[in-house]
Amino acid sequence: MSKYYFRFSLSHRLLHGLLILSFLGLVATGMPLRYNQAPWAVALSHTLGGFRVMGFFHRTFAILLTLCFLLHLALVLYRGWIRKQWKILWGPDSLVPQPTDLIDFYQHIRWFIGFGPKPVFDRFTYWEKFDYWAVFWGMAIIGTSGFVLWFHGFFSRLFPGWLFNVALLIHGEEALLAAGFIFAIHFFNSHLRPGKFPMDLVIFTGRLSEEELCEERPYEYGRLQKEGLLESLQADPPPLWMKNLSRILGGVSVAIGLLLFILILFAVFMGRNAVHV
Amino acid sequence: MRLTNITFGFARWKRTLFWLALSSVCFLSPYILRAQATSKEMCLSCHGVQGLEKVRDGKSVSLYIPEETLSRSAHGALECVACHADISEIPHASELQPPQCSSCHADASRDYAESVHGTAYARGAKDVATCSACHGNHNILPAKNPDSQVYPLNLPRTCGGCHGDPELAKRHSIPVTNAYQLYMDSIHGQALTRSGLLVAAQCLSCHGSHRIFPASDPRSTVHRTHTPDTCGNCHVGVLKTFTSSIHGREAKAGNPAAPVCANCHTAHQIKRVEMDSWKLEIVRECGTCHAESLRTYRDTFHGQVTALGFTRVARCSDCHGSHDILAISDPDSSVAPSRIVGTCRKCHSSANASFVKYDPHADPHKRARNPVLYYTARFMTWLLAGVFGFFGLHTILWAGRSFLERHRENHHHSGSASSQATNAEEGKK
Numbered sequence: 001m002s003k004y005y006f007r008f009s010l011s012h013r014l015l016h017g018l019l020i021l022s023f024l025g026l027v028a029t030g031m032p033l034r035y036n037q038a039p040w041a042v043a044l045s046h047t048l049g050g051f052r053v054m055g056f057f058h059r060t061f062a063i064l065l066t067l068c069f070l071l072h073l074a075l076v077l078y079r080g081w082i083r084k085q086w087k088i089l090w091g092p093d094s095l096v097p098q099p100t101d102l103i104d105f106y107q108h109i110r111w112f113i114g115f116g117p118k119p120v121f122d123r124f125t126y127w128e129k130f131d132y133w134a135v136f137w138g139m140a141i142i143g144t145s146g147f148v149l150w151f152h153g154f155f156s157r158l159f160p161g162w163l164f165n166v167a168l169l170i171h172g173e174e175a176l177l178a179a180g181f182i183f184a185i186h187f188f189n190s191h192l193r194p195g196k197f198p199m200d201l202v203i204f205t206g207r208l209s210e211e212e213l214c215e216e217r218p219y220e221y222g223r224l225q226k227e228g229l230l231e232s233l234q235a236d237p238p239p240l241w242m243k244n245l246s247r248i249l250g251g252v253s254v255a256i257g258l259l260l261f262i263l264i265l266f267a268v269f270m271g272r273n274a275v276h277v
Numbered sequence: 278m279r280l281t282n283i284t285f286g287f288a289r290w291k292r293t294l295f296w297l298a299l300s301s302v303c304f305l306s307p308y309i310l311r312a313q314a315t316s317k318e319m320c321l322s323c324h325g326v327q328g329l330e331k332v333r334d335g336k337s338v339s340l341y342i343p344e345e346t347l348s349r350s351a352h353g354a355l356e357c358v359a360c361h362a363d364i365s366e367i368p369h370a371s372e373l374q375p376p377q378c379s380s381c382h383a384d385a386s387r388d389y390a391e392s393v394h395g396t397a398y399a400r401g402a403k404d405v406a407t408c409s410a411c412h413g414n415h416n417i418l419p420a421k422n423p424d425s426q427v428y429p430l431n432l433p434r435t436c437g438g439c440h441g442d443p444e445l446a447k448r449h450s451i452p453v454t455n456a457y458q459l460y461m462d463s464i465h466g467q468a469l470t471r472s473g474l475l476v477a478a479q480c481l482s483c484h485g486s487h488r489i490f491p492a493s494d495p496r497s498t499v500h501r502t503h504t505p506d507t508c509g510n511c512h513v514g515v516l517k518t519f520t521s522s523i524h525g526r527e528a529k530a531g532n533p534a535a536p537v538c539a540n541c542h543t544a545h546q547i548k549r550v551e552m553d554s555w556k557l558e559i560v561r562e563c564g565t566c567h568a569e570s571l572r573t574y575r576d577t578f579h580g581q582v583t584a585l586g587f588t589r590v591a592r593c594s595d596c597h598g599s600h601d602i603l604a605i606s607d608p609d610s611s612v613a614p615s616r617i618v619g620t621c622r623k624c625h626s627s628a629n630a631s632f633v634k635y636d637p638h639a640d641p642h643k644r645a646r647n648p649v650l651y652y653t654a655r656f657m658t659w660l661l662a663g664v665f666g667f668f669g670l671h672t673i674l675w676a677g678r679s680f681l682e683r684h685r686e687n688h689h690h691s692g693s694a695s696s697q698a699t700n701a702e703e704g705k706k
Contacts, residue, residue, distance in 0.1 A: 161635030165577075170653060
């Protein structure tokens with residue numbers, strides 16, 4: 001039986017789960033407003049119980065996502081500043097972009113177009129870091145603009161009213177960017193691409209088999225061996241119930257995400273000719 | 278027998294007198310008979326018999342006229358020949374001239390002759406409203422009689438006999454092909470049919486009775502120059518407000534683009550303004566002229582929510598007013614700088630001078646209107662194009678390479694398998 005190693009801790013996995021739930025909820029309750037000309041948007045908003053119900057759930061999911069964001073920040077601060085784990089702020093275990101990411105990216109592109117061998121990666125690849133920072137930036141921007149719009153009475157005392165025009169524009173455009181990026185780019189990079197299809201369960205089980213670790217992240221494997229940390233990360237193989245639960249939760253999430261993505265695409269490209277009436 | 282006795286029992290002079298009288302009776306008989314022939318009783322001796330009919334153009338036509346119909350009618354006191362003036366003897370001609378109502382109703386006839394119905398009739402149109410088509414013939418009743426075809430509660434059905442027939446409308450190029458159906462669903466139609474409201478507008482209230490013209494004719498009561506006054510006959514208060522509004526003033530000044538009542542409310546399917554369908558339709562209606570304003574409205578939360586079909590957010594009239602709408606430059610306008618805070622406060626109780634700097638018709642394409650919004654929009658466009666372009670290409674290249682690798686692997690495997698087989702065969706040899 002092959003050995004397993006932890007890649008994501010329980011807190012990572014729970015936060016990712018909360019992120020999935022709140023993000024899907026926010027997109028489903030927000031996009032009908034943005035694409036109000038699309039027939040599906042009208043149908044969805046009425047099915048959900050009207051714009052007030054939709055608004056209620058949108059704000060509820062917004063609170064959940066804000067909670068998710070703040071918990072993550074608290075964890076980072078705790079590990080970085082209190083536990084003094086500086087390695088999460090710089091180095092191969094950090095999500096902060098490193099000089100090697102540029103080289104990795106260059107080599108990956110060379111491999112895409114057939115000018116070099118397939119590169120190998122450390123713990124976090126450059127596209128995973130982009131995923132992380134895109135979501136991080138997105139949550140900050142969409143969240144801030146969202147709260148400005150939510151508490152417009154309060155914010156109107158601090159800022160001129162046209163800020164709400166800017167906030168609404170940013171909120172909608174960033175939301176489109178976030179939804180498009182997650183449902184198309186992140187889904188492909190992490191789950192749907194050949195080799196991972198239909199789904200990489202590691203974000204749900206948290207565990208990686210020794211073969212996967214060696215094959216995908218040989219640098220990390222070697223580094224962990226050298227540092228003698230490999231044993232401390234050793235895990236039980238994921239039980240069947242965990243794998244099945246992961247498949248169900250992940251599968252449903254990806255399916256909902258892709259459906260929303262198709263609906264958005266439909267509204268963006270089919271709705272072009274629609275007259276604004 | 279008795280006659281013989283009398284004749285031969287008389288004295289000679291008496292006999293002479295008798296023959297004289299008899300011959301005068303015979304000589305005058307046509308005149309006496311005619312007087313009898315033109316009496317109602319005489320007419321009814323044939324036409325009062327149920328089942329009397331004749332064949333016209335291959336169809337049997339009833340000629341039966343119940344006596345009580347005649348006696349109940351407004352013309353009950355008249356003799357038949359008062360209208361059927363071309364009957365002088367019995368039996369009369371098999372086809373009679375149409376009665377000439379004008380001989381008594383001169384004013385109505387003159388008006389009718391001028392109207393769209395009258396001119397069409399004069400041109401020879403067969404399926405056009407005549408006096409009897411609306412008022413009936415032998416059963417004609419005063420318009421105030423609830424059984425009259427032109428009694429207010431019955432009039433829509435009478436006019437609808439023609440103006441609910443799209444085929445007829447097509448034949449006569451009448452722009453509204455189903456006025457009857459539209460009217461019956463309208464607030465006016467429902468007030469009339471459901472509540473029996475005599476004050477509810479029906480056909481005549483707007484179009485007049487005998488002097489009916491197409492809406493495009495300046496003489497028409499529903500021509501755009503007369504519409505406000507026509508509606509204002511009942512909606513006095515609204516007319517007063519509308520007249521001083523920018524739409525009312527422009528319409529009065531002859532601006533053909535200025536809306537009058539029917540442009541917003543439609544002519545026939547006028548709805549209750551509390552209905553959601555009306556509240557949403559009117560937004561689009563404003564947008565038929567104010568296209569730019571509707572486009573920018575749709576970019577805002579207000580416009581997005583109403584586009585989805587919900588009405589609990591601001592629509593055009595919530596801010597701009599409806600009949601009292603004024604130009605933003607007018608200090609009395611609800612959206613004039615001096616009044617805008619109060620207008621926003623109708624919904625946003627915390628609105629203040631800073632709050633109303635929000636632009637409910639912001640346009641991210643217009644730099645002068647709001648430079649921050651303009652540059653934010655440009656930045657967001659480039660950001661989205663950049664990210665999706667970059668990672669789109671990245672994903673496509675990655676997918677392409679992955680499939681190529683997979684294909685090569687499979688090919689390599691099958692290739693080596695077949696070469697092994699060849700080697701094995703060679704080994705046998």
